[in-house]
Amino acid sequence: MLDIDDMEISYGPVRAVRGVSMRIAQGEIVALLGANGAGKSSLLRGVMGLVPASGQLRFEGRDLRGLPTPQRVMAGLAMAPEGRQVFTDQTVYENLLLGGYLIRRDRERVARQIEGYFEMFPRLRERREQVAGTLSGGEQQMLAIARALMSNPRLLILDEPSLGLAPLVTVDIFRGLKRLRAEGMTILLIEQMANQALAIADRAYVLEGGSVMLEGPAAELRRDPRIREAYLGGE
């Protein structure tokens, strides 16, 4: 579904992503692991067209190079960025409406879609008229995911959804991701919580210094001594 070949991203002299090749098949959850500064967020930004990237990039066979971000969203990609970045002065409901505006304006269908995400994250329904800036971190993350889904993506990209969240809230978020996968969504997940990411992922890539250091089925990586030592605290 997504084919990245030999992607390179530099910020002036800093080579953040170095020749990364990666594949995501329809219906998979793929985890992208790596230490701080390994290049994970940069890779995602390159895929979304938020930073210039060289190399090949195809989504469902279509060449994405040169397409601006809104066109990539219309092609079926969506990202919930690191740090959530919801519209803090808008209500939960307004944030969701804004997430769908590129795609369609049929109010009834949009309302039904929002109702579906309220079922997935019931806390959002209770807070639908609350301005997003006053939501807890976990609620903002749920909102960021639901907002990304409003554009009807076929590939959902999540940048550290568990960042700064209490373990119980993280469980809610991951439950939502499992449900999405069961409904057929393809997901690319960046996570520092390697254990949890590998528990729901089918496959994973590990970035180090901007390059892919390891890749394979999630179950295998969970047993790999290098992963256990570096990311799972030797558990």
Ligand code: ATP
């Ligand atoms: P983290 O887990 O801390 O978010 P990451 O793996 O997502 O890290 P990136 O944010 O992609 O890593 O950063 C990769 C490298 O690129 C780092 O050395 C970072 O300092 C550098 N970098 C990222 N964004 C910029 C920028 N806008 N300008 C200059 N350097 C940048």
